[in-house]
Amino acid sequence: MIRNDRLTGPRLDSFGKLSPVLILAIESSCDETAAAVVRDGHEILSSIISSQIDLHRPWGGVVPELASREHLEKIEPVVDEALATANVKLTDIDAIAVTQGPGLIGSLLVGVCYAKALAYSLDIPIAGVNHIEGHVYSVAFDNPEIEYPALALIVSGGHTNIFRIAREGSYEIVSRTRDDAAGEAFDKVAKMLGLGYPGGPIIEKLAFDGDARHVKFPQAKISDGRPDLSFSGLKTAVARHVRENEIVPVAEGGEPSQQIKDLAASFQTAVVTALVSTLEKLAHKLEPRTLIVAGGVACNLALKKAAESAASKLGLPVYFPTKHLSTDNAAMIAAAGYFHLRNKNHADLTLTADISMRLQNTGIDEAALKKGGVRYRL
Numbered sequence: 001m002i003r004n005d006r007l008t009g010p011r012l013d014s015f016g017k018l019s020p021v022l023i024l025a026i027e028s029s030c031d032e033t034a035a036a037v038v039r040d041g042h043e044i045l046s047s048i049i050s051s052q053i054d055l056h057r058p059w060g061g062v063v064p065e066l067a068s069r070e071h072l073e074k075i076e077p078v079v080d081e082a083l084a085t086a087n088v089k090l091t092d093i094d095a096i097a098v099t100q101g102p103g104l105i106g107s108l109l110v111g112v113c114y115a116k117a118l119a120y121s122l123d124i125p126i127a128g129v130n131h132i133e134g135h136v137y138s139v140a141f142d143n144p145e146i147e148y149p150a151l152a153l154i155v156s157g158g159h160t161n162i163f164r165i166a167r168e169g170s171y172e173i174v175s176r177t178r179d180d181a182a183g184e185a186f187d188k189v190a191k192m193l194g195l196g197y198p199g200g201p202i203i204e205k206l207a208f209d210g211d212a213r214h215v216k217f218p219q220a221k222i223s224d225g226r227p228d229l230s231f232s233g234l235k236t237a238v239a240r241h242v243r244e245n246e247i248v249p250v251a252e253g254g255e256p257s258q259q260i261k262d263l264a265a266s267f268q269t270a271v272v273t274a275l276v277s278t279l280e281k282l283a284h285k286l287e288p289r290t291l292i293v294a295g296g297v298a299c300n301l302a303l304k305k306a307a308e309s310a311a312s313k314l315g316l317p318v319y320f321p322t323k324h325l326s327t328d329n330a331a332m333i334a335a336a337g338y339f340h341l342r343n344k345n346h347a348d349l350t351l352t353a354d355i356s357m358r359l360q361n362t363g364i365d366e367a368a369l370k371k372g373g374v375r376y377r378l
């Protein structure tokens with residue numbers, strides 16, 4: 001019989017006192033199989049990422065069934081490589097952290113089941129980590145310590161949110177997209193223009209050679225005045241511009257026209273302006289001590305530059321993850337897991353994947369918002 005209290009034994013009690021603490025973390029929420037060994041929550045001994053981009057590219061997006069099959073193939077070699085690179089054995093590991101949600105169910109389950117089996121067989125604690133919280137913790141490396149309250153813009157393929165973090169581990173959602181995530185908008189516009197997958201890095205590359213003033217896209221207005229974001233109108237405006245100007249999508253292997261480069265630059269500017277002006281407005285109102293910009297789209301140099309300029313106007317530090325830690329990785333999951341384990345917020349063997357796991361857990365009356373007609377897709 002599996003004893004659910006097995007992972008709450010003496011090693012967890014001594015967790016806070018052990019030094020150094022080695023965490024093995026696993027991330028498999030979408031299309032990257034990743035494992036990392038992190039010492040004391042902030043020193044990366046190894047971070048291995050096996051990306052499935054090539055597998056999904058012919059389909060123009062992630063195919064969930066292919067993703068989970070690939071995670072199954074890759075999880076063991078990726079964990080082995082993470083241990084070998086860190087030069088540690090499984091028996092040296094003090095605790096496991098794993099992404100519990102949100103994400104694709106089949107993908108998440110591969111990581112969660114593997115992590116639970118490891119924790120059970122090694123008799124060490126395990127923490128289930130929210131993937132979005134993982135992105136927040138991606139700035140825990142290579143940056144000074146975060147001073148709270150902080151304001152964090154988390155901008156990825158599946159999520160676009162701004163959180164007020166009053167103190168470590170406490171999240172109040174103060175802005176979110178009503179429809180598409182920003183990364184999703186990059187991916188959809190790239191698809192529309194025949195540019196391939198994933199769209200963000202391709203659009204950014206073309207935008208370097210484009211004129212951002214070429215098309216003036218309007219900023220979305222949220223009719224109820226909440227400081228939320230919306231990108232589906234922008235996507236429709238790009239489609240209309242393509243149609244009205246008879247822009248031909250790039251054929252496979254073809255060279256993008258100047259018109260497409262200008263469109264890429266104009267679209268990117270519209271997204272960046274929406275994100276940074278919202279962050280700036282909220283920073284004025286909420287007076288944080290630190291700004292954080294993280295998630296896959298945080299790789300974007302135009303976004304980085306605009307956020308840096310806003311932060312300097314506000315007189316605040318802004319922290320970004322390194323490029324390796326911007327997109328999905330397991331080191332950020334280890335850093336978030338370390339926080340939870342230190343606070344005895346561990347899981348037991350009933351831990352399971354949660355595709356709609358939420359982080360916006362303070363200060364929000366969801367029912368009242370719904371009653372007032374405020375609808376969020378994500």
Ligand code: KG4
Pocket residue numbers: 030155156157158159182183184186187198199200201204295296297298299300301326327328
């Ligand atoms: O965080 P991430 O790896 O996965 C999710 O949790 O969604 O983010 C992936 C997203 C994709 O939509 C991709 O197009 C976008 O991040 N992205 C970028 C850039 N690099 C990745 N978007 C804009 N500019 C980039 N350089």
Ligand code: ZN
Pocket residue numbers: 131135156157295296327328
């Ligand atoms: Zn992510």
